[in-house]
Amino acid sequence: MSAARLPVPVADAQVLSQALCAALRKEIRAIGELSFARYMEIALYEPGLGYYSAGSRKFGEHGDFVTAPEISPLFSRCLARQCAQVFGAIGDGEQRTILELGAGSGAMAADILAELSAMDCLPDRYLILEVSADLRNRQQARLADDMPGYFPSIEWLVDFPAIPIHGCIVANEVLDALPVERFVIADGRLQQVMVGLEDELFCLRSREMPAELASQLSGRLALPVANYPPGYTSEFCPALDPWVASIAACLAEGMLLFTDYGFNRADYYHPDRAGGTLMCHYRHRAHAEVFFWPGLQDITAWVEFSAVAEAAADGGLELAGFTTQAHWLLSLGLDELVAQSVAGDQKEQLELAQQIKTLTLPGEMGERFKAIAFTRGLDIALRGFAMRDFSDRL
Numbered sequence: 001m002s003a004a005r006l007p008v009p010v011a012d013a014q015v016l017s018q019a020l021c022a023a024l025r026k027e028i029r030a031i032g033e034l035s036f037a038r039y040m041e042i043a044l045y046e047p048g049l050g051y052y053s054a055g056s057r058k059f060g061e062h063g064d065f066v067t068a069p070e071i072s073p074l075f076s077r078c079l080a081r082q083c084a085q086v087f088g089a090i091g092d093g094e095q096r097t098i099l100e101l102g103a104g105s106g107a108m109a110a111d112i113l114a115e116l117s118a119m120d121c122l123p124d125r126y127l128i129l130e131v132s133a134d135l136r137n138r139q140q141a142r143l144a145d146d147m148p149g150y151f152p153s154i155e156w157l158v159d160f161p162a163i164p165i166h167g168c169i170v171a172n173e174v175l176d177a178l179p180v181e182r183f184v185i186a187d188g189r190l191q192q193v194m195v196g197l198e199d200e201l202f203c204l205r206s207r208e209m210p211a212e213l214a215s216q217l218s219g220r221l222a223l224p225v226a227n228y229p230p231g232y233t234s235e236f237c238p239a240l241d242p243w244v245a246s247i248a249a250c251l252a253e254g255m256l257l258f259t260d261y262g263f264n265r266a267d268y269y270h271p272d273r274a275g276g277t278l279m280c281h282y283r284h285r286a287h288a289e290v291f292f293w294p295g296l297q298d299i300t301a302w303v304e305f306s307a308v309a310e311a312a313a314d315g316g317l318e319l320a321g322f323t324t325q326a327h328w329l330l331s332l333g334l335d336e337l338v339a340q341s342v343a344g345d346q347k348e349q350l351e352l353a354q355q356i357k358t359l360t361l362p363g364e365m366g367e368r369f370k371a372i373a374f375t376r377g378l379d380i381a382l383r384g385f386a387m388r389d390f391s392d393r394l
């Protein structure tokens with residue numbers, strides 16, 4: 001979709017975006033050009049102005065995109081069942097903890113806790129690490145309303161916990177929000193996509209990729225650089241390894257689970273996927289205009305799960321499973337939960353049927369979205385991968 005066909009933001013939002021653009025121009029003028037990852041970091045996370053840091057509504061019908069926990073509580077209820085299995089395997093006397101990364105509106109935390117409460121399996125504490133001050137405020141308001149009795153056991157963090165936890169670390173659609181570098185292959189060489197200014201307008205240009213970045217990336221591609229067609233464009237996330245290493249260091253015993261959209265390496269860097277996976281989201285329109293009102297739209301890239309598995313292994317974690325969202329939800333008893341839920345009127349039943357379709361059908365979220373889990377010190381097979389485990393494809 002071209003920018004001309006996207007809805008025009010309201011005046012207040014335009015003012016915010018103009019302030020962010022001024023900050024971007026200042027940084028570009030100071031150093032000549034920005035890497036794409038730095039542009040994405042500012043556009044998403046600049047304090048007070050970036051997409052996730054400013055106060056606009058992002059999730060749900062009136063936002064820009066819908067995530068699985070926003071579509072249906074069934075997603076988080078299944079996740080809660082996985083956490084309950086892990087809690088059952090954790091050493092006696094340990095403080096059972098869930099650490100959620102990037103909790104968005106707080107919907108997933110609220111539904112996980114409601115399900116664990118119904119199972120009489122609440123964790124001793126629920127930690128949330130959220131980089132956005134605005135989202136932190138929204139999560140606090142939501143959880144104070146939804147879980148008043150448990151609320152004192154919920155703690156917000158601005159950094160990884162200093163003492164490693166016993167329990168579960170979970171993150172839905174956070175990996176796809178990490179800033180990525182874009183690259184282009186030209187004349188069999190890796191070029192780095194940069195953001196510059198031409199007549200005060202942002203523009204993309206490419207330059208020879210610095211040697212260190214090029215060697216990091218070439219080790220990650222599915223094929224030698226020379227085997228890709230000219231103009232092949234894609235992304236990679238240099239921040240992934242240190243980020244996953246920090247998370248792995250937070251897990252003394254238990255499970256780390258990521259759910260997100262993406263592919264294994266062979267599919268991600270398939271020569272036919274010649275335009276990459278970068279996507280912008282504005283008012284439920286997906287498009288490729290990365291300079292459309294910076295700060296007002298989401299910018300994401302799909303996740304390359306083989307790299308996630310390597311980073312977690314480097315952090316000393318064991319791969320416990322990799323599967324599609326549909327298989328993962330069904331393994332965790334989605335059908336049983338649905339059977340318990342169909343007591344409402346016809347309208348509610350139709351809504352429920354629609355939610356299940358969106359979460360599980362291959363053309364919706366069922367196949368594009370994956371679950372990948374790692375464990376430390378656990379001697380159990382995780383329930384979520386009982387039906388199908390595609391770990392051998394990583």
Ligand SMILES: C[S@@+](CC[C@H](N)C(=O)[O-])C[C@H]1O[C@@H](n2cnc3c(N)ncnc32)[C@H](O)[C@@H]1O
Nearest residue numbers: 052067102103104129130131132172173174177
């Ligand atoms: C696409 S939203 C997903 C929100 C929520 N998990 C959901 O599924 O609805 C990405 C979330 O990750 C947060 N985030 C991004 N980078 C992060 C980081 N490095 N650490 C923790 N949270 C982060 C964002 O602020 C936001 O809450």
